[in-house]
Amino acid sequence: MRHLLSPLDFSLQETEELLDLAHDIRINPDKYAHKCDGKKIATLFYEPSTRTRLSFEAAMMNMGGSVLGFSEASSSSVTKGETVGDTIKVVSNYADICAIRHPKEGAPRVAADYSGIPIVNAGDGGHEHPTQTLTDLMTIRELKGSLDGFTIGLCGDLKFGRTVHSLIHALVRNRDVKFVLISPRELRVPDYVREDLLEDNGMEYKEVERLEDVIESLDILYMTRVQKERFFSEDEYLRMKDYYILDKAKLDSAKSDMYVLHPLPRVNEISTDVDDDPRAKYFEQVHNGVFVRQAIILTLLNLV
Amino acid sequence: MLNIGQLNEGIVLDHIEAGKAMEIYSLLGLGELDSGVAIIKNAQSNKMGKKDIIKIEGGMDLVDLDALGYIDCNITVDIIKDGVVAEKRELTMPKVLTNVIKCTNPRCITSIEPQLDQVFLLTNEKKHIYRCRYCEEKHT
Numbered sequence: 001m002r003h004l005l006s007p008l009d010f011s012l013q014e015t016e017e018l019l020d021l022a023h024d025i026r027i028n029p030d031k032y033a034h035k036c037d038g039k040k041i042a043t044l045f046y047e048p049s050t051r052t053r054l055s056f057e058a059a060m061m062n063m064g065g066s067v068l069g070f071s072e073a074s075s076s077s078v079t080k081g082e083t084v085g086d087t088i089k090v091v092s093n094y095a096d097i098c099a100i101r102h103p104k105e106g107a108p109r110v111a112a113d114y115s116g117i118p119i120v121n122a123g124d125g126g127h128e129h130p131t132q133t134l135t136d137l138m139t140i141r142e143l144k145g146s147l148d149g150f151t152i153g154l155c156g157d158l159k160f161g162r163t164v165h166s167l168i169h170a171l172v173r174n175r176d177v178k179f180v181l182i183s184p185r186e187l188r189v190p191d192y193v194r195e196d197l198l199e200d201n202g203m204e205y206k207e208v209e210r211l212e213d214v215i216e217s218l219d220i221l222y223m224t225r226v227q228k229e230r231f232f233s234e235d236e237y238l239r240m241k242d243y244y245i246l247d248k249a250k251l252d253s254a255k256s257d258m259y260v261l262h263p264l265p266r267v268n269e270i271s272t273d274v275d276d277d278p279r280a281k282y283f284e285q286v287h288n289g290v291f292v293r294q295a296i297i298l299t300l301l302n303l304v
Numbered sequence: 305m306l307n308i309g310q311l312n313e314g315i316v317l318d319h320i321e322a323g324k325a326m327e328i329y330s331l332l333g334l335g336e337l338d339s340g341v342a343i344i345k346n347a348q349s350n351k352m353g354k355k356d357i358i359k360i361e362g363g364m365d366l367v368d369l370d371a372l373g374y375i376d377c378n379i380t381v382d383i384i385k386d387g388v389v390a391e392k393r394e395l396t397m398p399k400v401l402t403n404v405i406k407c408t409n410p411r412c413i414t415s416i417e418p419q420l421d422q423v424f425l426l427t428n429e430k431k432h433i434y435r436c437r438y439c440e441e442k443h444t
Contacts, residue, residue, distance in 0.1 A: 083417050104413040106438020110420060125411045127439055192442055196428065 002300050003112040003119040007133040007170040015170070016147075019138045021304060022288065022295035029062065032294060035303050036065030042095035043069035044087065044111075045122070046102040051264065051286075052122050052131070056099045059293035068095060085114035092116035097301055099131075100124075118300035120293075126162050131296060132263055133166040135289040139281060140220060142288075143259045148174040155182040155211055156224035156244050156269060158189045163263040164224060165193055172201040179205035180214050184240045187226065210243050215254045221246070223262045223282075225269050247271040251279065261285050314339075315367055316382040316389075317358040322346055325356035328375055331404065332367060334360065370398040374405070374434070399426050401434060405443050412439035 003009065010018060025032050041060040043053050048071060057067040084102070088111040091098055097118045100108050105125035112119045123129040141147050152171070154164050158181055168189070171177045179198065181189055188194075188207060198205045208214055215221065226244045228237050246260065251274055262270060262282040274280050298304050320328060325343045328334075334341050340361040349355040360366055364383060372379060373395040381393040401424040407414050414420050414436070423437040434443045 083419065084413065085417075102413070103411075104416060104439075105409065105411045105441075106413040106436065109438050110413050110417070124413075125439070127411075192440075196433070200428070 007130040022291040034064040036063035039065040040095040042098040046073040139285040150219035151178040153180040153218040158183040320356035322354035371404040407436040409441040
């Protein structure tokens, strides 16, 4: 039995195949409309995440399956002190596959240890969010034609942003990807990302503080939210915050085929006047999320 | 060198980096043993200048070689039988380390589910890096 706990659980070739499948689902949805008839997905969300949960549920329903689960810990047996292991042993009797979101890092790994059904990590603390990463990869591949041969700028909160860590993790397997890490000093990528992922894999990267200084060199700009509470001081926040807001004026310096991605939800880091720019692809990205999750469900249930 | 009585049956942990004996004593839980344990600090060594040595009375089951390999795989392990060295064991860095060290990441699932084994995986042998199997936080 296979699980998806980290984007690296799929080899490069398997990732390409999964993205091919997601693409096929996108263009031929009817072909997959009954692939999961009679199947159930359990969505165990120990912390709220409407977007990700709905995306999993829509993915299953698009293929004729049904859904069950809970959307916050307070409505589950966890409030009675039940462990993740016990919960998943019980849920394995009710569903065919399970998507789990948990505030504690590694909870999906624990679930997989005890589960009788495939587990999909739908986000665990600041650790991994593999279905988001595969969605990012699908969008990048559609826009650039391949997962190799581009410069990607990752901008914002690179310290706590799990989508950024997972994306770097997945992209360091491709030799010709260059990374530009744009963040305040306090929110730089953790040491393990810099040392174990970028340096150990011999990847070309640089770290800068201002988006304006590098935007013209990028092929993809991956924006994330910089939360005020992450800064050590109010002064520092006020000094830095505008560097990380993408607006029409900043976008003017970018290449005509530099695409803007964002895992969403955004707050104010991409101003709404950018939405109409043909390079803004974040809503397309979220659209792809459903197809990627359909492809993951089919793959893990051996229904391909 | 300071002479600590002859060991008839037991284990000698030799070539411990000077000053590390107490850390090993604690990590191996030697304080909880009923048998005799001798710690020799700052013994003279041709190879190392100074070294620590631990002598433990009793059988091999008293020492977790994985834990020892994690601490320092250059330590030599001599098994003493009838007063002589009967066997020398080589240590290696264990690929998996169970219930030797604890994850200190407050966001790790092990922080709220204490019944889980504390499992660490060797992710970089050259840099001697172990990561929690659950949250992948580096042990420092």
